[in-house]
Amino acid sequence: MxxxxxxxxxxxxxxxxxxxxxxxxxxxxxxxxxxxxxxxxxxxxxxxxxxxxxxxxxxxxxxxxxxxxxxxxxxxxxxxxxxxxxxxxxxxxxxxxxxxxxxxxxxxxxxxxxxxxxxxxxxxxxxxxxxxxxxxxxxxxxxxxxxxxxxxxxxxxxxxxxxxxxxxxxxxxxxxxLTPMVFEPAGSDPDSPRTLILGANGQLGRELVTQLPNATAWSRSEFDIADLAAYGSVDWSQFDTVINAAAYTKVDEAETPQGRRDAWRINVHGVVELARVAIAHDLTLVHVSSDYVFDGETPEHTTDELFSPLGVYGQTKAAGDAVVMTVPKHHIVRTSWVVGDGPNFIATMQSLAERGVDPAVVDDQVGRLTYTSDLAAGIRGLLADSAPYGVHHVTSGGEPRSWFEIARDVFAEAGADPARVSPVSTQEYGRGKEMAPRPASSVLA
Structure with missing residues (x-):
């Protein structure tokens, strides 16, 4: 023996x-x-x-x-x-x-x-x-x-x-x-019914559905990640990969008593249940996160930077990231300043330009826009290329700019005079308003 x-x-x-x-x-x-x-x-x-x-x-x-x-x-x-x-x-x-x-x-x-x-x-x-x-x-x-x-x-x-x-x-x-059996490595074909998109009606979710038309896609009405009772009714063995594009993103409302509870319920407690499912069923969990997990004091944030969130929203996203890190097969995808099909900064500035409104826009917050088409393509690429598990930063390209500079560009592209946009500091802009703190630098390396 x-x-x-x-x-x-x-x-x-x-x-x-x-x-x-x-x-x-x-x-x-x-x-x-x-x-x-x-x-x-x-x-x-x-x-x-x-x-x-x-x-x-x-x-x-x-x-x-x-x-x-x-x-x-x-x-x-x-x-x-x-x-x-x-x-x-x-x-x-x-x-x-x-x-x-x-x-x-x-x-x-x-x-x-x-x-x-x-x-x-x-x-x-x-x-x-x-x-x-x-x-x-x-x-x-x-x-x-x-x-x-x-x-x-x-x-x-x-x-x-x-x-x-x-x-x-x-x-x-x-x-x-015999017909030989064919097995793709888990996640190597993200455009498969074995990929589940959660939050399919959000800006990113809609773009993911467009780029991954064969994936299974559930809106919040079909599956609420914060509804703990819903998890037991799902046959998780039918999936290899779960892309979590569902989140509470009302940054300012998160500072209110009800908003705080909702943010923690969705961004943390819901993510805990997703993590449990991913571990139990050996799933790859792709979790979309935010630059708000940082305080913005560092000019450019790296993937290994420690958490330093300023407000409730950022705190819940940081807590969600920490939970997902316990899943053996995980991709945490941090992004910033998302623009897609839905209410967003670009659409707001275009509307103001067309309606003759002259806005004051903060000039001391710097970052990069992220178009949902780029973000969804980045997620798809991570899965298709079997990228190493861990934390990734995905934004659109270009030099970092302030919201003020971006607003002027939008006015110019709309055929309006960019001088109609005036600069203002975050402190001035927030005077008299109930606003959550924002990172001064949202630049992700």
């Missing part, structure tokens, strides 16, 4: 054979059948098992398979011994590749989704056990290969003619008749 935990590559990409230390004495034996920290340190994928199944086999020669399933498996033997055979049924150069091995209590094997799994018992009363990282569902798509397929030509220790097989297993198709 092995004394060291070791992992070996096999002829099938991603299929890993493990030697498990088994410690025995006159009473029997003990082993760590699954040990996440040790095994992942040696290269086993951190595949997140959610279910443990055991198949008990009374007789020698019991034969099962060849079944390829849409989830990963970690296979081992509790008692007895098996001859295992695995066939790659995934699309690609290794399609049809075979690996065989005998497994007893001292061995285990990791089988990625799409690799056909089969075994034959070599001892009576064999208990075959396996972990899987998805719950069984009748809607799952399986692929089956005949145990006697002449192409893969598995050399079964006990001839199939005398082995114990089910009628279903005897009737499975040959390799030539």
């Amino acid at each position: 092995s004394t060291d935990l070791t992992i070996h590559e096999t002829s099938i990409p991603g299929v890993l054979l493990l030697d498990l230390p088994v410690h025995g004495d006159n009473r029997g034996w003990f082993k760590e059948n699954w040990q996440r920290e040790k095994m992942t340190a040696l290269g086993l994928p951190d595949f997140g098992p959610v279910q443990n199944n055991i198949s008990y086999n009374e007789a020698v020669g019991t034969t099962r398979g060849i079944h390829a399933e849409p989830w990963d498996k970690f296979v081992s033997v509790a008692t007895g011994r098996i001859f295992g055979a695995w066939v790659d049924l995934r699309a690609g150069d290794s399609f049809g590749t075979v690996f065989t091995a005998e497994l007893g209590p001292g061995q285990a094997i990791f089988v990625p989704k799409g690799v056909g799994n089969s075994y034959q018992t070599l001892e009576a009363k064999t208990a075959y056990t396996y972990l899987v990282n998805a719950h069984w569902t009748p809607d799952a798509e399986y692929t089956f290969l005949n145990l006697a397929d002449e192409t893969v030509a598995i050399d079964w220790p006990i001839p199939l003619a005398v082995a114990e097989l089910s009628d279903k297993d005897r009737a499975h198709p040959r390799l030539a008749d």
Whole structure:
């Protein structure tokens, strides 16, 4: 029996054979059948098992398979011994590749989704056990290969003619008749029904729906992230990725008693529930955040800068970011000064120019505009390129400018005299108004 935990590559990409230390004495034996920290340190994928199944086999020669399933498996033997055979049924150069091995209590094997799994018992009363990282569902798509397929030509220790097989297993198709299984890495195709857009009726949400027309999109009326009771009614296994474009964004109202409660309920408590779901179902969570998590004292904010929010809105966005950072697969996308389909600064200035109103606009807040088309494209790119998880800053380009400078440009483009726009300090502009504090610099590196 092995004394060291070791992992070996096999002829099938991603299929890993493990030697498990088994410690025995006159009473029997003990082993760590699954040990996440040790095994992942040696290269086993951190595949997140959610279910443990055991198949008990009374007789020698019991034969099962060849079944390829849409989830990963970690296979081992509790008692007895098996001859295992695995066939790659995934699309690609290794399609049809075979690996065989005998497994007893001292061995285990990791089988990625799409690799056909089969075994034959070599001892009576064999208990075959396996972990899987998805719950069984009748809607799952399986692929089956005949145990006697002449192409893969598995050399079964006990001839199939005398082995114990089910009628279903005897009737499975040959390799030539199979359609290879195709699996995209999670999130690699963001324009897929397995991507869920939350907050689909907001400025960014509408643009995401335009750029990702095949994604599943829910407005607040369809799914309110702050409605904790709603989470239990969703089959989260149908998604790989959740893009959270839902948020409370009324910066000034957040300073009022009711606004404070609403901001925390949506921007924090709702995000906590999303994070729990993402962790439990191994989802990639894309969370849209804000320059307001900073106080604006730094001329340009980096992705690793510590939080320093000034007002309630910024505090709730910072708290939401901190929650999302606990999700293993997360993208926090911070942005600034968003302009899209809906009420925004550009639309307001255009309206004032057309109506002959001469506004005073603050000239001591500096940042970059972010068009929702750029922001949505940035999010799509992060997912399509399988970017490293973490914090990202996404804005439109150009040199940082003040709101005053941008307003003058809007007036000029509207055919109005830009001199009609006058500069004013934030302090002067806010005199007599109930305004939340704003960062002086919203420039994101």
